[in-house]
Amino acid sequence: MSPDPLLQPLERLLGGRTGQRLNQELGLATVGDLLHHFPRRWIERGELTPIAALPVGEQVTVVARVVSVERRQMHSRRGFIVDVIVSDEAPQDLRDLQDHGGAGSAHRPSGLAMAFFNSYDALRRLQPGQRAMFHGKTALYRGDLTLNNPDFSVLDDAEVPGEEDLSPVPIYPATAKVPSWVLRASIGTVLDALSPPGSAALVDPVPAELLEAASTDGVPLPSLSSAYADIHRPAEVADALRARRRFALQEALVLQGALALRRHAAALPDAVARPAVGHRLLAALDARLPFTLTEGQVSAGAAIAHDLARDRPMSRLLQGEVGSGKTLVALRAMLQVVDAGGQAALVAPTEVLAAQHYRSLTATLGPLAQAGRLDAPDGPATEVVLLTGSLTAAQRRAALLKIASGQAGLVVGTHALFGGTVQFADLALAVVDEQHRFGVDQRESLRRANPGTHLLVMSATPIPRSVAMTVFGDLDLTVLSGLPSGRRPVATHVARMAHGPRIIARVWEVIAEQVAAGHQAFVVCPKIEPAQDGQQSEGPDDGEAPGAGPSGPAEARDRRHDAAVQDMLPRLASIPALRGLRMAGLHGRQDQPTQAETMGRFVAGEVDVLVATTVVEVGVDVPNATVMAVLDADAFGLSTLHQLRGRVGRGTAPAICLLATRLPDGHPALDRLHVLAATQDGLEIARADVQQRGEGDVLGASQHGGSRLKVLRVLQHAELIELAADWITRHVTADGTLDHPPLTEAVTAWEAGHEDTGDYIEKG
Known part of the structure; x- marks a missing residue:
């Protein structure tokens, strides 16, 4: 074994043919990759329900053989449905069922009909005669029991527990070329190689105190070596679930560690303090507003103003419902830094939104945005400049000159504002609108390009606290409560x-x-x-x-x-x-x-x-x-x-x-x-969105679907995320390292394995 057993190539342990197939089909190249390819679920004796006994409207698990697979076009819209009929009857009964053309006719064995909407996967992987496990919610359609879009795994006969089997059987995410039983055999070989006396010990990145703190029913979570065995070879499903919880804690800890180190690095450069200055632009704006600020706007503004007055860069997320008045809070912060001699930039995800912001800011400011014009009023004023990719060459040159000279106090544009050709005279504050389109790595690249710049990001999407701690863990959070008067559901x-x-x-x-x-x-x-x-x-x-x-x-x-x-x-x-x-x-x-x-x-x-x-x-x-x-x-x-x-x-x-x-x-x-x-509850909608769409690639540009998290679920494991975040806060040293070296190594390895996340703003 190599010094780190988890880094050993699979081809060395499993042979070139199997190792290459695992790599090509599933991207599994090392022992660690394979051991972290966790089961989707486990089958145990007594769990499976006969088709004849299935209840209506409940989640069920069925192991059955496929009788028929047919594709038909939808009538009401484009697309197709894959109709699958399965049966758990004996082989002779299956032949009778096929001879009668499927389920539903009288005097023949019962079958279960399933419908898969536009599922090429079901069409490709489910073939008559195959045995598979199906998991989903039963429903009635025209009086018959059905399963719509169930989760399924194609099985070999050895994977189905019989009466004499006591241990649960793991079912893995698989492909046609690498079925679940091949994964079971390969993982068994790897576990056997790790277990003999004298084999290299696995270094656990999770401190023992956290395994104890996250215990369930008084039983501490298992160590790393035990967890690998329990999740892949459990004596009972409870052992596998405890191991899965342990790996969720490990992911939460590594993720929070990565965010903490990024946050420390972002705070290293000195920032110029921009305290509020009386009797200038901010005061003039407040005086001309035709309404009174809400309590939420006053509270959020005070927190931001306090951060701007410090000599450490602000990193703050301003979160509020649609229509809660975030833009006005941001404008007041921008005027505070302009009053203090700096510039502020508002970054929008699209040119349409940038133009909207430009019109809105200039209309709100009125004469306060007319600096440099012949009709400029007496008293404080600044100039607002719009910079987008569609400006003519002459317009762009004029805008760039005003930005570089400091003539433009407020600049509005897309992410192109942070390109190499844009030079600010003194960029004090960057405001990023619609945070859900601007990932963690994009924030980091903005900070690297503008060290010491205060950063305020805004989101109109309510975010559950555990999601915010994961996706926005590098930011302080301010929630803007309340809506302006007059808004109706x-x-x-x-x-x-x-x-x-x-x-x-x-x-x-x-x-x-x-x-x-x-x-x-x-x-x-x-x-x-x-x-x-x-x-x-x-x-x-x-x-x-x-x-x-x-x-x-x-x-x-x-x-x-x-x-x-x-x-x-x-x-x-x-x-x-x-x-x-x-x-x-x-x-x-x-x-x-x-x-x-x-x-x-x-x-x-x-x-x-x-x-x-x-x-x-x-x-x-x-x-x-x-x-x-x-x-x-x-x-x-x-x-x-x-x-x-x-x-x-x-x-x-x-x-x-x-x-x-x-x-x-x-x-x-x-x-x-x-x-x-x-x-109308945005927080409830956000929770449902996370549950249905997944947490997303929380450290990269994509923040919906396609999560790199293997077992951590930010709603289900909210308490583990809070536990990990609290531990990390107490164990980050003054020099920006973690005082648990194995965790530091795990964070470094995680970051190194995801270098692709460091590139730029996503489309839109």
Whole structure:
């Protein structure tokens, strides 16, 4: 064995052929990689339910043989369903079932029907005669018991526990070329190689005191060596679950350690203190506001002002519901640093939002933004400059000169503001809007490029505390409570187009009624233009928000025929209920002047219906807009839908949001839409979003789906995250190291293994 047994190549232990297959199929190259390929679940005797005894509406686990697999097209929308029939009857009964053409006929053995929506995986891996385990929730469809989109694992006969088997059998994430039983055998070989006397000891990165503190029922969590054995060869499922909890604690500890070290590094440079200065821009703004700041805005502003007055860089997350007034809090902070002689930059994820912020800031400031102009008033003033990629060369040169000279006190733009060609005279504060599109590594790269700059990031997506500690652990958290007066809940309904053409017709009628009453409407589409026959579905372009896509592997489907802006504009104009309404299209592939002109006409009331992509997800404030229809709403995640809904209901009139979907009954994505229809509580929506979509790549650019976390779940393991964060806080030394060397090594190895996370802002 090598000095570190976990780094030993698998080919050395398992042979070249098996090692290469594990690497090619699953990316498992070392002993550690394989041992951390944990089982999805464990089968034990007594757990399996016979098909004839299955209850309705409950989670069940069935081991059965596949009788038939058929693919059929959906009638109500594009896509297909894979119909699978299984049976747990004896082999002769299975032949009888096949001879009768499947389940449902009289006088034949019972089978269980399953439906998989657009599942190429089920079509490829489930074949008649195979034995598999299925896990899901039963339901009734036309009087028959079904399982819709169940989780499944193809088994070999040795994996199914018999009456004489007592130990649970692990079921692994597998592929057709590397089935679960191959993984079981390979892991068994590795465990045997680690266990003989004299083999190299495994160094445990988790301190014993934490294993004790995280104990369950008074039983400490196992050491590293024991945990590997318990999770892969458990005597009972309880041992495996305890080992899984131990590895969740280890992931939480490594993750919190990585964030703590990054936070320490970010605080090393000195910052210039920017204390509030009386009788200048900030005081002048407060004096001209036509309303009183909410208690939440005053409290959040005080915390930020205190940080800006220190000589250590601020790193703070300002979190508040849609419409809570975060931008005004940020503007007051920006004016504080301008009053103190510095510059402030507001970074938006898209050019549309940057232009919106520019117009909003200049309108709010009024004469305070007219510095350098002939009509500038007496008294304090500054200049606001917009810098985006679509400026002409002359406009860009003029903006860059004002930024470099310090003439521009406030600068608004996209992430291009931090490119090498932009030089600030004295950048004191960077404000990043819509934090969910700006990952941990992007924050770190911003800090590296601008050492000593204070950083304020904003998010309109409510975040459960355990998620915030994980995704935003390098930031102090300020929650902006309360909403401005006059905001009303938005009535939200799911429009099920599969239930007949009258459903979508009513959506258009509601829009027409609202416009007739003097209001305006949004129609949101997942795509810009329809795909041609044979083309793949187009993803969002550089101007689109991330998250406009399937929200999880179970829902992956053909998106070629989702609603598209360029297709819907002429179609809407031809609908009798909407005929004669003034319509315009908006999407991120248009040039910035076109986007600005279109949005300007909508704000001015010159457009009745704005047909747009998710470029309107954030920052768009049109109080007269009272209705939004989101077409193919199942294409979006919950947080995106919540943000979109926040574009209406910003005035005093009642507002409505219609989530149109063509999904058939029983599709799992319908649950997500019904969550949004049932609540206005952003925190509850955020919890559901995390549960359905996954925590995401919390240290990289992607922050939804595709998590690199193997067992840690930020909602399920909230107490472990808090335990780890508290321990890390108490054990970070003054020089920015951890006083438990094995953990320091684990954090270093984790960071080194994910160097790809360090690159730049994601699209959108």
